[in-house]
Amino acid sequence: MENQEAIIQILIFGTIGMGTLVIAIILFVVVYQKKLLSQKAAAQEMELQYQKELINATFRSQEAERLRIARDLHDDLAGDLSAIRISISRLSKQMTDPDTFSNSVSHSKSMLNDSIEKVRGIARELMPPTLHKLGLAVSLKELATRLEIASGITIHYTQDEMLPVFSEEINLSLYRVTQELLNNALKHSQATGINIHLQSTPFSISIADNGVGFESEKVTMKSAPANGMGLKSIESRLQMIGANLALHTSPGKGTKAEITL
């Protein structure tokens, strides 16, 4: 009799236990799935926001570039051309005096040469001709030389032998990003020297300065949209060509930026 009761108890409690286990599994699936879905939605929202910021950064960067070109054209070139026009309009009055006439002509020529140089400079800024003709390495070397002369900071350029050849689109992106990183270093790092190195395999461009550095947590790719416009624009460009950027820095220890492809 006791044995019978024990078996019935096993049957009843076992079934209840089995049922409870099944209910627990199903409840877990429902609740956990809800939680995962909300996490997924939040992550998608964050990603969307981030992509929006990247697009905005690209637009801002384009607008800033246009503004700079407009300023260059207006302040430098337009001023020079106005001066040339005035100089030429005076020529007819100075024809009686050959010395003054000759001086005015050579002055106008000199101003024209300056203007041509400025047009070339603006064009070079827009699209370096060496990039198309001689490739990325030569263009970066030329950029380093140009910036060294302009800033007075030593910029040391080195490269491995046999660098890989990329498409023009990739070359242009790598050039622009390097240019932006160099500009950042010149503007903010207070460095006295910058090293640029192009490594062949795996391909990478490293830009290292001996400046003040910064707290890397404060400026990351996905944060600080206010001061990270440059970085966002860099990331946007690199994302398009499948490259990555790593920043190694700490206060007082300089900054090393490494682009890998």
Place this chain on the structure above:
Amino acid sequence: MYTLLYIAAFSILIPVIASIRYYRNQPVYLRLLSWFLWICALTDLSSHVLAEWYINTDPSLHIYTIVEFAFLILILQPHLPSFFTVQKAWYVILLFSVFGLYNMFFLQGVFAFNSYALAVESIAMIMLTVWYFYHVLQELSEKKLTESPIFWISTGILTYFSVNLFMYIIGRYLSENSFAWAWAIIHNVNYILRNLLFFTGIWKTRKPLSKSSFLEP
């Protein structure tokens, strides 16, 4: 006891009526479920008639188990990872059918209760439904799980076969008739619960589907 028996017997009519009412709105897997429920109702009816005439119903149970296994596999297959193709589902059905027939004629016998086949079927169904739930968590394609018919159907299958498996294991040690009532109560409650969960699954398709979703599994 008899009241519960009648309720259990008639409980199959709830999903059966719903499946007839909403058959036009159903995607393929739910139409398979409808056919399964109709076969289930006819088998139940024939079992009760045969039992009235004191005819052993175990031979029909052997065949019913194979049919049930085939239907449930085909209902679950579209909702499992793509790795488990229709072809693989048919291989599994074929394998189980061979085992079921071997059990029928050589292992337990035609006139014996086919607890081996039922236990194997229960284990397979538990594994498939757990796989389905795992897949749901992996894919996260369902926005509202409780609105999905297959969720309720899988819940019904998992509940039904988990309790059944336990009962078949325990049943081996229950030789005395005095335990039969407890076994019957649990079995019938479990059966009613399964039918109600299947009904909920079918109820979720009461709104007409668009042409494109109708073609989907």
